[in-house]
Amino acid sequence: MIKLSRDPLSTMSNEEPPQNNNKRRRKEASPSLLESLPDELAISCLARLSRLDLAALSLVSKSCRSFVLSPELCQMRSVMGYAEKYPYICFSGVYPDPTPRWFILRKTRIHLIPSHPSQPPEGSAVVALHCGIYVIGGLVNGEATSGVLLLDCRSHKWHRVTSMRVPRASPAASLVDGKIYVLGGCKDDKNSSSNWGEVFDPKTQTWDALPMPMPMLEEQEGPETRPSMSSIRDSVLVGDKVYLVDSLNRSFFYSPSQCKWGRGVQDSTKYIKRDWCAIDNLLYSCGSQGRIYCCEPEAGGLNAKDWDMVEGYPMMLLQAHLKHSRLIHSGGEMASVSESNKTPLHKSSTNLKDLLPGARAKLTNFGRNILVFWDTLVGPRHSKSLEISCAELSFVRSTGFSYNYYGRIEWSDAILTIDPLLYHPKLLYSVSVDV
Structure with a gap:
């Protein structure tokens, strides 16, 4: 159903x-x-x-x-300010075949649009540019691909775009000055300085290799000065810097204009934060226990101590949903056990797969607000349905209170209902497009 x-x-x-x-x-x-x-x-x-x-x-x-x-x-x-913003959502597991399915969300109602039969089932990066969505790289039969697809959001037609130079799976991709920068998603090859990143110019439809940033060339800096290119977990653009988090939970940023790396510290807080997005130069993230965090990155990097939990009664209600949602993470119990035992995430394969794209929902920019998704079992015990819900969140900076950020729910509604015995949905990607 x-x-x-x-x-x-x-x-x-x-x-x-x-x-x-x-x-x-x-x-x-x-x-x-x-x-x-x-x-x-x-x-x-x-x-x-x-x-x-x-x-x-x-x-x-x-x-x-x-x-x-x-x-x-x-x-x-x-x-001119007449463009209308629409969230586009990609699910797997909502049909018997493994092809990812794309939907558009309009006024709290979800609508099916054409999907591409050759889209990789997971591990792609998505970027919105000029009324379109680029689906970059991904995993096909366990192997990384260099293919790039473009969904034209005006006609909902798909096109193939010039392939990347290097096959990539789960790379970081960000839009900077009208060009798409793709970082990582490939093997950490110390002998090759041309594979770590590349940039796509939509005007010329060409990919060019990015020069090796200077800190990566200095041996005295050591491997800890850059992220693990084979296991980038999250990425987000703040200002003109691309922030990254690798599988070791270390944060970094890369400046395309300066061709230079910077880094924060390994996040030592108890709960893992993921699904980063940025609004007005503030970073927002969802913790593994369903809490929403906020951080103001500084020029020197991103430090774990800078994260503040977004407070408010609406956030407490939302946390209960996100904590138990299978769209957010597969097996919240395993994550809790790992955190209580203080097991490093990179040493736990069961939790590592939970951190890769496609294993949980993405916080999605929606203007100056954020969209978040979760699922809930509803109905009688022997005939339950699975509801996938969405909420739009807004945030206010607090003054004169014990907390710094307050969150509100602008609207919340179920957008999709399926039979949990027949289908096992996974939210692969969500992105907002101005059309």
């Missing part, structure tokens, strides 16, 4: 709808008012329409469709 809706926009196609040949000749013979306007003026007018209106307009003619699907229109809508 799966309850969902199909997105009406997913029918928007690049192909012209069938029509009578005589009507087509008449239409081509008489240009529309839109075609008679200068391109810049036409795009400026169209930028003010809603996404649903643009979808309807795309069916009028081939010229209208070319305007609607142009990257210039997407950029103009963002610049």
Whole structure:
């Protein structure tokens, strides 16, 4: 049993709808008012329409469709503030076949959109850029791939993009100055300085190797000065720096403009923090016990002592859901046992797989707020259903209180209901896109 809706926009196609040949000749013979306007003026007018209106307009003619699907229109809508933000969510285990399934969340309702049959089942990195979602690398039959897919969020059509230079699984990927930087996800080869990272230029559709940062070239710095490239656990962009966490729970940052590494310290706090995202130069993260943490990184790096727990009664209610959610982590009991025994995560294979992408939900930026997902068993004992829920969180900096950050729940609702005996859902990726 799966309850969902199909997105009406997913029918928007690049192909012209069938029509009578005589009507087509008449239409081509008489240009529309839109075609008679200068391109810049036409795009400026169209930028003010809603996404649903643009979808309807795309069916009028081939010229209208070319305007609607142009990257210039997407950029103009963002610049003018008319772009609409939509969360895109990728699940595995919601259908009998292993193909990851993509959905769009609109007004607390989830809608199925076309998925790519060749998308790696796990281990990819996702980045939103220019009304599209790039799915980078991943694991296919246990092997890393260099393939890159692009989901056009205006037409919900998939395209193949130029492959990376190096196969990567679970890399860090961030958007900096209009380019996609991909770090790690490959073997730590000390003899090769060209594999650790690469950058994609969407204008030229080319990948270039990143130069080896200076601290990585200085032998006296030692291996602890950079993350383990084969096991990056989390990554997030703060300002112009890409922050990373490796499987040893050590935090680092990389500055593309300076081509330089910096590092914090190994997080010695009791509960593991993961699923980082950034809002207004503040880092947010979800702990293994369902708590939400906040940190303000400094120029010198990120220190464990800088993390503050987000307080408030709504956060206490949310913690109870996240702590027991199988979308957040597979086997919360094992994580608790490991933490109580103070077992290093990199020495526990059962917990290491829990930290890799795809083993839990992602905190997702949604404007200045955050989306978070969890699952709950509901119904009678012998006929339970599994509800996947989503909540939008907002945060306020506190003054005059014993705590620094206060969290509120803007809305919360179940977005998907499935049969837990037939399907075992896993939230692979979630990303917000301006369309």
